[in-house]
Amino acid sequence: MAKLIVEVQDLWKSFCIRHNRNDSLKERFISLFDGRRRERREIFWALRGVNLKVAQGEMVGIIGPNGSGKSTLLRIIAGILHPTKGSVIVRGSVAPLIEIGVGFHPELTGQENIYLNASLYGLTRKEIDRIYDKVVEFSGLEDFIDVPVKNYSTGMYMRLGFAIAIQLDMDILLVDEVLAVGDEAFQRKCLAKMQELKERGKTILFVSHALDLVSRLCDRAYLLIDGRVAMEGVAEEVTGCYNKKVPIQ
């Protein structure tokens, strides 16, 4: 078996939900005198002891109902959030979390955003110069590249984000429910690209509600329910059991 590139062991993540949140010093001060205005805190466990192992070159799907902890898990693997308990070992570089509405600055043009975004990964100017043309070509946004991205459509946003992420040449690609916004043709292009990256030994974690995509593309899949791994195994089997495991509300 190829080397393990992502190893998640007994991962717990809690968030503090602040009811009646005191988010200014003024409110904080008032709450000292007025108990009713005091902030109430509640701990919410988004992940409860998740174990996950991904080998290099695998494409692993993560499925589950809304709020089951899929995105939190990806964010922790990406190093954006920190585990409350448990350990996460990532042996390699992680490409951006590809989500709808990636971190672009609306006032900057597509070109400027490519440079800003790529430099977030510590790329130097020369390295960005080298990938720039490929990014633009893949995104198919040649005609709009010097337009501020605030004028882009959601689909164009996503195209640019995806194009940057795949050209960064990182070891691990995290894809969070993104293909839903692209049109048919671009979706096919992305899927083909993901296949190609996988053949080149890249590892892909793919969060999606599109069960047919997961079963078709992924080698294995994890089903998360309420922050726990409810099932793991061959992608087709896991997606096949989805409807049995997930109660219909």
Next chain:
Amino acid sequence: MSSWMTGFIGLIRYRELARNLVAKDLKVKYRGSVLGLLWSLLNPLAMIVVYSLAFQYILRIPLKNYPLFLITGIIPWNFFSGAVIASSEAIIGNANLLKKVKFPLEILPFATILFNFIQLLFALLVFFPAVFWFKTEVTPLILLYLPVLGLQFLFTLGVAFFLSSITTRYRDVRHLTEVALMVLFWLTPIIYSISMVPGKLQLLIKVNPLAAFITVYQDIIYWGRLPRPETFISMVLWTCLSLGVGYSLFRRRQRVFVEEL
């Protein structure tokens, strides 16, 4: 100490990011205006003209070459106050970036300070000839100017670390900062000289870190004399304190930034 090293290495490794963030600020702030960066001169220019009018001609402050005296203090003050106000936005204003990617977050306050520092350098470029206009002799003391400026950069960076990391929790810190800056401005010898301050008040001014920096600039440029050694020591101590407290708090809090945004 190792965390300080990793922070520093991060800054170097991600210099292209710092550059792009500064470029972004410049573009976003000045795009679409023909005069561009020139606008950043309008504020100090207006201050110098109006304060000269008010304090030289109306209140008759007995300082010769008064506009030069003002320039010496106002330009570094504007850097400080601009940087401090902007730094409260350094983290929350870049929420969309740090929610997506892992990168050394120190870059954000650093880039904010750098952006303001570039405006300062630009202002210096334009106003510096005033020194020659008002007086012909420039002493070799002027060589001290850049090192002191560097120290002020670090001092301001410490304040920025502090403010940017508490604003994620308390959003109204920005308003408090504005009030505090106004108070600090009048407690700093910018429009008056430190020697005009009566004995009892001297102490109040001496505990103000900005007063140390500004009097040193005035000594070097306006008076052409060597600053007092204790003022130097006080500048260095304030810088260490500001960076020490500011950066420790920043490091401690940065793990929760994403959750608080």
